[in-house]
Amino acid sequence: MGAEHARLLDREVSGVQLQAIFDIDSAQGAAVASQRRGARTFEDPLALIRAADIDAVLVASSDGSHEELVLAAIAAGKPVLCEKPLAPDIEGCQRILKAELELGRRLVTVGFMRRFDSGYRDLKSGLDGGGYGAALLVHCIHRNRSAAAGAPTETLITGSAVHEFDILRWLLDEEPARITVLKPRSSRRSLPTEDPLLLLVETTSGVIADIEVFVNTGCGYEVRCEVVAEQGSLSLDAPSPIVVRRDGGVVKELPSDWRPRFVDAYRRELQSWVDSLAAEPSADLASSWDGYAATVAAQAGVRALRAGTSQEIALGTRPALYAGATPADKEQP
Numbered sequence: 001m002g003a004e005h006a007r008l009l010d011r012e013v014s015g016v017q018l019q020a021i022f023d024i025d026s027a028q029g030a031a032v033a034s035q036r037r038g039a040r041t042f043e044d045p046l047a048l049i050r051a052a053d054i055d056a057v058l059v060a061s062s063d064g065s066h067e068e069l070v071l072a073a074i075a076a077g078k079p080v081l082c083e084k085p086l087a088p089d090i091e092g093c094q095r096i097l098k099a100e101l102e103l104g105r106r107l108v109t110v111g112f113m114r115r116f117d118s119g120y121r122d123l124k125s126g127l128d129g130g131g132y133g134a135a136l137l138v139h140c141i142h143r144n145r146s147a148a149a150g151a152p153t154e155t156l157i158t159g160s161a162v163h164e165f166d167i168l169r170w171l172l173d174e175e176p177a178r179i180t181v182l183k184p185r186s187s188r189r190s191l192p193t194e195d196p197l198l199l200l201v202e203t204t205s206g207v208i209a210d211i212e213v214f215v216n217t218g219c220g221y222e223v224r225c226e227v228v229a230e231q232g233s234l235s236l237d238a239p240s241p242i243v244v245r246r247d248g249g250v251v252k253e254l255p256s257d258w259r260p261r262f263v264d265a266y267r268r269e270l271q272s273w274v275d276s277l278a279a280e281p282s283a284d285l286a287s288s289w290d291g292y293a294a295t296v297a298a299q300a301g302v303r304a305l306r307a308g309t310s311q312e313i314a315l316g317t318r319p320a321l322y323a324g325a326t327p328a329d330k331e332q333p
């Protein structure tokens with residue numbers, strides 16, 4: 001993911017100069033830097049974050065390292081875009097919120113790029129202004145061709161469904177309130193990972209979203225979403241730029257992973273983030289509050305998976321610093 005962000009910042013995003021890269025695997029850091037114009041490498045991530053010619057930081061390292069690097073960026077007073085999850089545990093997210101609140105300004109953006117996908121944006125503008133009435137149900141599908149062998153079942157929730165939690169909050173402009181996790185029969189190609197899972201999320205107004213997460217389909221990368229509302233339904237299918245006609249059939253090809261599917265969304269997200277450094281941040285950029293909310297939902301999902309019972313998703317009160325973040329400041333139904 002970091003190599004892809006480096007490519008986009010170097011080649012496809014304007015108003016930014018990629019200055020430096022740190023990877024704990026120095027050979028990997030050097031390999032990525034060598035493909036990028038003028039980027040140097042650092043031996044120490046904290047030295048990179050503090051360097052005088054570094055104005056902003058992008059964190060795309062392993063989940064467990066996000067908190068330390070984001071806190072270092074806040075301490076240095078530098079804007080930081082952190083890949084999801086903001087931190088894998090709720091306490092880590094709370095420490096980041098506390099650091100921002102003490103500073104009194106928002107520096108953190110979380111990489112929930114689906115908010116910049118044209119399909120999801122059409123879905124949201126349809127829902128907000130299309131006269132469909134209130135949303136009632138959402139059907140979400142998140143499928144990968146394959147995942148790491150033996151991945152803990154929890155990662156289906158913390159690594160994959162976490163995108164669904166964020167996009168539900170953004171699409172519906174309200175918070176998730178409860179989660180139940182059902183375990184259908186597991187695919188033999190996935191075991192010992194229990195895969196697929198079916199998550200049921202109920203929002204504060206009573207919308208129910210069912211989320212299928214299936215990370216070893218053997219087929220390809222697929223994300224779908226259908227919102228069923230009072231006056232019709234809106235559906236985002238898996239966009240497929242390539243249609244192949246062969247052997248008497250027509251095949252819409254699926255990408256092998258998320259990069260081709262969401263490359264435009266990553267590019268728009270990064271452009272919006274870079275633009276926000278000089279001006280007002282776009283309301284669509286996910287804040288640290290949004291990152292915290294997604295982790296709270298994911299951890300409730302992990303509890304529901306382990307306990308076999310539905311669990312409350314309790315966010316607490318959103319601090320005033322995050323006014324304007326998701327959900328929008330408007331009357332809830």
Ligand SMILES: NC(=O)c1ccc[n+]([C@@H]2O[C@H](COP(=O)([O-])OP(=O)(O)OC[C@H]3O[C@@H](n4cnc5c(N)ncnc54)[C@H](O)[C@@H]3O)[C@@H](O)[C@H]2O)c1
Pocket residue numbers: 001002022023024025028045060061062063065083084085111112113159258
């Ligand atoms: N938004 C999305 O759609 C999306 C997609 C994929 C991954 N991600 C996120 O991006 C991050 C990276 O995922 P990935 O798939 O590239 O993982 P990966 O394992 O392929 O790569 C992680 C890289 O981080 C480096 N690293 C590990 N610990 C580090 C540390 N403390 N400091 C610096 N570098 C460190 C590793 O050496 C490796 O090069 C994860 O947080 C993941 O959740 C987001």
